[in-house]
Amino acid sequence: MYYQVVSFSHKSCDQGMREKLAFANDEEKREMLNQLTTFEFVYEAFIVSTCNRVEIVLATRDNFSSYHAVLGLMSQRSDLNFYELKTAAKRHDDEEAVEHIFSVVSSLDSLVIGESQITGQVKEAFRFSHANGTAGRKLNRVISYAVKCAAEVRNATNISQNPISIASVAVAQAHKLLGDNIQGMKAIVIGAGDMGVLAAKHLLRVGCDVVLIGRDLEKVQAVADSLGENVKADTMDALPKYINRYRLLFSATSSKEPVITSDLIENETLPRHWFDMAIPRDIEDMDLEKLQLFRIDDLRSISNDNHALREEQAVRAAEIVSQYKEEFYTWLRALSIEPVIKQMREHVSEAIDKEMYRAIQKGFVPAEHEANMRKMAEQMFNRFLHDPTQNLRHSSVEKKNANCIEAVKKMFNIDTENIDFKQYKNDHHTKGYSA
Template sequence: MYCVISFSHKNLDISTREKIALPQDKIQDFYHSLFATFPNIQECILLGTCNRFELLMFAPSYNAHAIIDFIASDREIPAPQLRAGAQVFFEKEAIEHIFSVTSSLDSLVIGETQITGQLKSAYKLAFDLGFCKKQLTRVMHFAFKCAALVRSQTQISKNPVSISSVAIVHFLSLSPIKDKVAVVGTGEIGILCVKYLLSHGFDVLLLSRTLQNAQAIQDELQNEHLSIASFGQLPEVINSVRYLFCATGAPHTIITHDMIHPCEFGRIWFDLALPRDIDHIEREDISLFVIDDLQEVALENKSKREEELQKAHHIISEQVVLFEQWLKSLDVEPLIKAFRDKAKQCCLDEIERSLKKGFITKDEEDRVVRILHNAFNKFLHHPTSYIKTIKESPESDFIIENVKKLFDLEGEEFFQNPYKCERHNKND
């Protein structure tokens, strides 16, 4: 049974999402603890982004409340608080939710393509660690296929938007003067902020904990309005520039109260990280915006794309139906019957042709039928036995699809190279 337990920007504020977020080096320990506590869980993928924390699972049965309480205990969050912010999906609803998330219909910024890559990375990690096997792999293959269809058949991802672009749109709506902007962090969000700001004519100072990363970006962009600085200059920078964008992967705040000094000018800061990079501050000379403050801009973006959203949801509904049909087609018994029936029919057709041509007489028909029947039974014995033995193995889907193709049976080949081809693509 498929199940998703979801905590997202829809139901949890940023302070709770910060607490539930897992550092990369803690994910494997979380998996081990989860599987040790709930041995009936057979497979799991943990998806953690700045806007969501989700467990995609496969198990015979679930105690969703117990799993939520386990997460609450692990992340030291009051269980009632976490329960109130949880969404739980089972079976068809779970599949539909996974397809929607992968296709960026459940994102804060509808149509952003970053989520597909994030899910591929989460899938790759779970697969490589052995926590994701055949059942969730099936869903992931279809989910990535579904996301590709949504991108190609709708305008959802045309003129792509992201947290970075929404933040820049909001920043520009504040009518900033053309002054220097500091960007802290050389991850995907930070790099996009740099590009957007440069395209709008701002001078940008990029700070990175690893100066070589900032240097590589400067070399790539070759823009005279971009300069770089080391992380050690952060205390000086935050008190000398009007505008600041922070988006690092630090597990704790990097700008604390004691680092902030009074300035003669007002400052506008954007904290696009989770956990947050900047301490909660209340100062008249600083306007601080975090991810959740961008909801209004994101909702405006969603309303403009409403027609395309309907098309996208229709595609997802179709793909959910196709996925269910495809799962049923993987039953090996009907497949075995199909290729054995085809072999039998070929024998009968040849006997009928031989009778018409006079190669055999009517009196010989029964004996020839028995001979051919024994021959194709003997020929198909090994394929039949083999398919029965591999039906629970991870590679069975791939083999079954190719048996269909080999014997020219109905059904298209779905996996080109299972557990690899769609597992991870850095271009997404």
């Protein structure tokens, strides 16, 4: 079994390509997951789709085949050329894939290093696929360990102090542009999801009043009430009024099409600072002299500044990720040997049963001596197997001995493909890992 991640992120794809690759809703993810897992070489899969990345995480029989299957399906659904996708995609296999997942969950691969949302987004991506029946224990092992790694990164470094997100960077940029004048201004936030709520919270912190806009007034009103008296709720029907009256706007909806178009603009003389935090984009390109429009990729320079400020801590965090990757594979190799040893002993027990039956049937052993003879045979085999099984356990944690274990499985005709490894988790691992 192999691990693989096919990644389309801010590091390799521009915003336009990420918009075409993004999964707009759960149904699109479900369709892709179901298609992937119908291939015999894909065991499990889940999809991370955020404003900065689309990542397909897989447990496979054949990484070459799964990689090309992902590219083919992504090309079909996005209408992007297969070879264009192949150029943009970053392929991570096995240990590199595990280290990449740990880095992503620890927010070391984010546009803004140390941002606080990605851990929850990856966990939710796995939960969705698990509920869909397209992810299980093979990927659960990786995610469980990745979450532990992320917790260690947070505890051992200050990389996540004052948690940062795209929303907080956008508000910080607005604050930088407007200075103290931002206090008392009214800011429009379109979208009552996680990003919109984060933007509203940061705006309140710098002294703005907020108008929160969404399609479902009841839902938006409930969110607005939870944020306090300085937040007003309204619907998308009122959007034209607000964008022609107030200069500060932050948008983060899940709409496939832009929600702000040039035909909504009535007052072109109004200075505007707009921040489009959505993938696909919420604001279409428009030629307004007094419009200053920031999209996600426009925040890259701020991300780089953030990385520079945290570089020392990022290096320490990367060391933690590498250490956890090594521990994960050590545990995984150790875990894999227990069902081998158990089946070796089961084969021995079956052999004893057959030979005892034959010996009694042939009269070689009196029936009344069966219990003693069986006990002696078991003790002899246990003594014979003791050193080999201990050596297998010790050697299983070393990469160079992987072929040796496969050879033992082949010699003893042992199949561990459908074994529930959870029953063996305490034999080699004491961190409380959930297999």
